[in-house]
Amino acid sequence: MILLTAAQTRELDQATIEEQNITSAELMERAAESFVQWFRGRYATASAGEILVLCGPGNNGGDGLAAARLLQQAHYAVRVALLPAEQHSADWRHNRQRLTAAVPVTDISAAHLPHIAPHTLVVDALFGTGLSRPLEGLPAALVAHLAAADARVVAVDIPSGLFADAPQPADSAVVRAEHTVSFGLPKLAFLLPQNAKFVGEWHVGDIGLSQQFIANAASPWHYTDAAAVAGSLPPRSRFSHKGTFGHALLLAGSRGKMGAAVLAAGACQRGGAGLLTARVPGCGYDIFQISVPEAMCLPDPQPDVISELPDLTPYQAVGIGPGLGQEAASLAVLRQLLRDSAAAPGRSQPMPLIIDADALNLLGQHRELLDLLPENTVLTPHPKEFERLTEPARDDYHRLELLRDFAQRHRSLVVLKGAYSCLATPGGELHFNSTGNPGMATGGSGDVLTGLLLALRADARLLPADAVRLGVYAHGMAGDLAAHETGEAGLIAGDIVRQLGPALSRCSHLI
Numbered sequence: 001m002i003l004l005t006a007a008q009t010r011e012l013d014q015a016t017i018e019e020q021n022i023t024s025a026e027l028m029e030r031a032a033e034s035f036v037q038w039f040r041g042r043y044a045t046a047s048a049g050e051i052l053v054l055c056g057p058g059n060n061g062g063d064g065l066a067a068a069r070l071l072q073q074a075h076y077a078v079r080v081a082l083l084p085a086e087q088h089s090a091d092w093r094h095n096r097q098r099l100t101a102a103v104p105v106t107d108i109s110a111a112h113l114p115h116i117a118p119h120t121l122v123v124d125a126l127f128g129t130g131l132s133r134p135l136e137g138l139p140a141a142l143v144a145h146l147a148a149a150d151a152r153v154v155a156v157d158i159p160s161g162l163f164a165d166a167p168q169p170a171d172s173a174v175v176r177a178e179h180t181v182s183f184g185l186p187k188l189a190f191l192l193p194q195n196a197k198f199v200g201e202w203h204v205g206d207i208g209l210s211q212q213f214i215a216n217a218a219s220p221w222h223y224t225d226a227a228a229v230a231g232s233l234p235p236r237s238r239f240s241h242k243g244t245f246g247h248a249l250l251l252a253g254s255r256g257k258m259g260a261a262v263l264a265a266g267a268c269q270r271g272g273a274g275l276l277t278a279r280v281p282g283c284g285y286d287i288f289q290i291s292v293p294e295a296m297c298l299p300d301p302q303p304d305v306i307s308e309l310p311d312l313t314p315y316q317a318v319g320i321g322p323g324l325g326q327e328a329a330s331l332a333v334l335r336q337l338l339r340d341s342a343a344a345p346g347r348s349q350p351m352p353l354i355i356d357a358d359a360l361n362l363l364g365q366h367r368e369l370l371d372l373l374p375e376n377t378v379l380t381p382h383p384k385e386f387e388r389l390t391e392p393a394r395d396d397y398h399r400l401e402l403l404r405d406f407a408q409r410h411r412s413l414v415v416l417k418g419a420y421s422c423l424a425t426p427g428g429e430l431h432f433n434s435t436g437n438p439g440m441a442t443g444g445s446g447d448v449l450t451g452l453l454l455a456l457r458a459d460a461r462l463l464p465a466d467a468v469r470l471g472v473y474a475h476g477m478a479g480d481l482a483a484h485e486t487g488e489a490g491l492i493a494g495d496i497v498r499q500l501g502p503a504l505s506r507c508s509h510l511i
């Protein structure tokens with residue numbers, strides 16, 4: 001699924017109206033119906049109390065007026081408060097006229113801010129994607145009044161005061177919604193941690209927007225949903241053998257951090273690797289062999305850290321980093337790996353690499369190594385690791401710019417991990433992942449992702465970016481399946497490993 005800018009969203013409305021030969025009022029009616037359908041599913045009339053709908057002067061306010069009418073018809077107690085304006089949109093006026101006397105309407109002024117009892121359900125239809133500047137004056141005072149009232153806010157389309165696709169100045173007034181009910185496509189703003197306190201839980205209703213416009217729209221932003229990964233894991237041929245799916249090499253672990261190696265190796269096995277060999281420090285040999293009997297093990301001559309790179313000839317992909325430590329000997333191994341991978345003997349393509357955790361930190365300390373990264377190398381930093389590779393970001397939007405620039409400059413596939421992990425491609429695309437849950441915020445979850453991506457990059461049937469997008473999606477789905485069994489608090493990284501098989505199987509059955 002693609003994500004659009006606010007300007008493209010307006011074009012999409014227009015394209016839908018023209019393509020389907022409907023009026024803009026009819027499209028607004030669909031939006032209001034979609035909102036009310038969600039609302040009715042969430043709040044029973046008996047327990048909702050009196051609902052206050054706050055309406056601005058544009059089409060977002062028009063949605064609010066139409067929703068107030070439909071809510072009243074559905075037997076909710078509703079009142080409306082209008083923000084004063086010199087001009088109103090045509091569809092606002094249309095819906096103002098359609099509102100019957102059964103819905104009390106008041107005008108908002110600085111002297112008459114609406115009374116809001118604690119826990120009142122408030123529908124925020126002040127401003128939507130037409131927001132042209134930060135809120136000031138009366139709208140800002142109203143937002144502060146709403147926050148002070150401790151109301152339960154449901155935002156129409158987007159919380160008022162929040163830009164859909166760009167940062168707003170710090171401390172500008174933005175409504176804090178418990179739920180945001182949007183139309184057609186999610187907005188970029190919903191996916192960024194800095195906006196979570198405004199957006200709350202978000203939902204997107206289908207209002208029949210032009211699929212043709214969406215398919216042809218140019219945007220760097222994508223949202224990886226089930227449809228986006230459907231078919232990206234080909235079925236296994238009846239006559240396939242372990243060589244078909246690649247031999248992966250994992251360099252992971254140090255004294256006290258062998259768990260990272262075991263988790264990554266387990267994930268690589270569950271991710272479908274034909275063969276896995278792990279390079280671990282000498283002290284990890286028994287631990288590894290006992291924990292992951294399916295894998296082969298090449299213990300390092302050094303007891304505590306990895307100090308020597310094995311010959312890469314037998315392997316189709318190499319993963320390095322989980323639990324590695326940042327010793328000088330391991331830095332030398334990383335440097336050698338980058339050199340050997342760029343021009344692996346007998347290969348037309350560079351060796352597929354996955355670089356994570358301490359290997360990323362080593363890259364951050366020795367940035368000259370970034371120039372050695374082979375094309376399509378996968379890096380999986382969390383925001384702190386990413387900062388070490390680049391620079392501190394001013395905000396989440398700036399971090400996305402840094403991410404995109406980095407992936408383009410180094411021709412790499414970078415997964416910025418988080419609630420909506422974002423894959424940046426060498427071509428400048430950003431793919432936000434839709435699966436996963438806060439239960440995955442637990443030590444070792446990232447090691448599991450590294451192992452899974454290693455397996456998928458070793459599988460020559462998959463294109464590099466498709467493998468990573470699928471891996472990130474299946475990892476999140478495995479986390480969701482695991483949380484279903486354990487609850488979020490009880491989830492541990494090993495649970496994600498155990499659910500990778502079912503998750504991948506679901507992905508391969510998606511259509």
Ligand SMILES: NC(=O)C1=CN([C@@H]2O[C@H](COP(=O)(O)OP(=O)(O)OC[C@H]3O[C@@H](n4cnc5c(N)ncnc54)[C@H](OP(=O)(O)O)[C@@H]3O)[C@@H](O)[C@H]2O)[C@@H](O)CC1
Nearest residue numbers: 027028031058059060127128129130131132133134135157
């Ligand atoms: N997307 C869809 O599929 C569909 C979208 N629909 C709905 O339409 C919404 C977009 O409507 P919209 O374009 O009329 O803009 P909206 O957000 O109501 O605000 C514009 C008004 O606010 C004003 N204004 C702006 N900033 C301001 C500020 N800081 N302080 C004060 N005033 C400010 C601005 O004035 P101006 O900038 O011209 O000075 C103008 O008067 C969209 O979010 C969705 O809810 C559905 O109905 C149909 C399907």
Ligand SMILES: Nc1ncnc2c1ncn2[C@@H]1O[C@H](COP(=O)(O)OP(=O)(O)O)[C@@H](O)[C@H]1O
Nearest residue numbers: 417418419436437438440441443444445446447
């Ligand atoms: N709130 C969340 N929602 C979805 N996924 C999450 C959330 N928190 C963490 N994750 C996922 O869990 C993994 C954590 O990785 P990382 O921070 O490297 O952990 P570790 O270093 O402990 O292995 C990432 O893939 C991330 O996307």
Ligand SMILES: [K+]
Nearest residue numbers: 124127158160
């Ligand atoms: K709104």
